[in-house]
């Protein structure tokens with residue numbers, strides 16, 4: 001497995017381009033199951049999770065051609081309505097096959113994803129919604145078996161604004177008979193993007209991006225050619241990296257509104273964040289010159305849980321104490337012990353972390369158990385004195401396209417090395 005070696009302490013200068021959004025691309029690739037024809041998706045990031053989704057579609061019998069940033073999927077040859085444990089355990093977003101499979105093929109067998117590094121992450125809301133649409137659900141030997149000859153529209157009250165739950169139910173409702181109302185839906189830009197793609201396919205989705213989504217079911221959908229929105233979390237990660245290391249960086253291609261919650265907190269900390277033609281510019285004197293600010297993660301448009309770890313890396317050096325509250329996932333502080341090993345001063349009390357700013361971080365060999373925690377350690381490595389080794393880059397490669405190749409032109413001293421076997 002590869003590692004990243006980072007020599008910290010260098011300010012960042014220049015322009016960095018954002019790739020397509022992982023969490024938009026995954027449901028959209030799955031939406032290709034709703035039609036027989038050949039769909040073409042552009043601006044798809046080159047990531048391990050995209051390869052896993054393509055492998056899942058191929059397992060089902062779909063034809064795929066992955067040549068990132070262009071991915072083609074033809075589901076006409078699909079013959080197996082199943083997402084096996086081997087693939088779901090690699091990527092829990094595989095559960096996004098459930099809605100389209102039941103809607104289009106009348107049945108689905110999808111492995112239960114189980115817990116993961118950041119929390120228990122049940123899928124009860126996905127199942128409750130499908131049941132309300134008439135599906136019979138059986139849980140057997142670790143698999144969900146869902147069946148329904150034709151789903152019918154329903155009013156579904158979601159207990160929490162689940163992102164993939166909303167997406168699964170939108171895709172299912174697109175081909176159901178009659179009207180579906182999703183109340184308490186997730187409002188993330190990726191949900192809105194899926195609504196756009198479904199409508200391009202001929203669906204009748206209204207209100208995606210708000211907390212009430214109306215879907216009038218149609219009988220068939222047709223293939224699309226669509227370019228995926230930029231990744232707001234990758235963009236936010238680069239913005240926070242520039243703020244922590246100091247310097248002047250233009251993050252190109254980002255939709256400014258998508259990073260508003262992150263930009264606002266960065267400004268409150270003393271970073272200059274401005275909108276420019278083509279992206280967001282970040283000018284920063286570096287982490288030690290910033291002030292501590294508090295953050296509480298929340299569903300969109302709140303501060304994204306997917307930016308919590310990276311923002312915490314920024315706060316390790318800020319003046320004062322920052323209170324970081326994780327309200328979305330119950331176990332998303334796995335980066336804290338690693339940051340503390342680098343000299344940070346962070347205490348965790350349940351879902352709250354108190355980050356007391358320190359004068360500097362020192363390098364160490366560190367390892368993360370999830371994607372965003374790994375990104376946090378890269379940022380810490382960029383500001384630490386000495387040589388930081390981020391082990392198990394496997395996690396980063398799930399969600400960041402060639403992060404070292406993107407950061408190096410900004411002046412970052414970062415390189416990938418093969419771990420000794």
Ligand code: EPU
Pocket residue numbers: 023026093119120121122123124125126160161162163164165186190305306328329330371372399
């Ligand atoms: N939840 C339930 N029951 C459900 C569904 C969710 O209790 O049926 C709970 C979860 O356990 C969690 C909360 O609701 O506590 C929110 O989870 P959500 O379902 O919104 O998360 P998700 O759809 O599984 C997506 C992203 C995550 C991101 C979260 C929150 C994708 C493929 N994944 O996950 O992205 O953290 O929304 O914004 O879209 C990442 O990219 O690093 C990542 C983890």
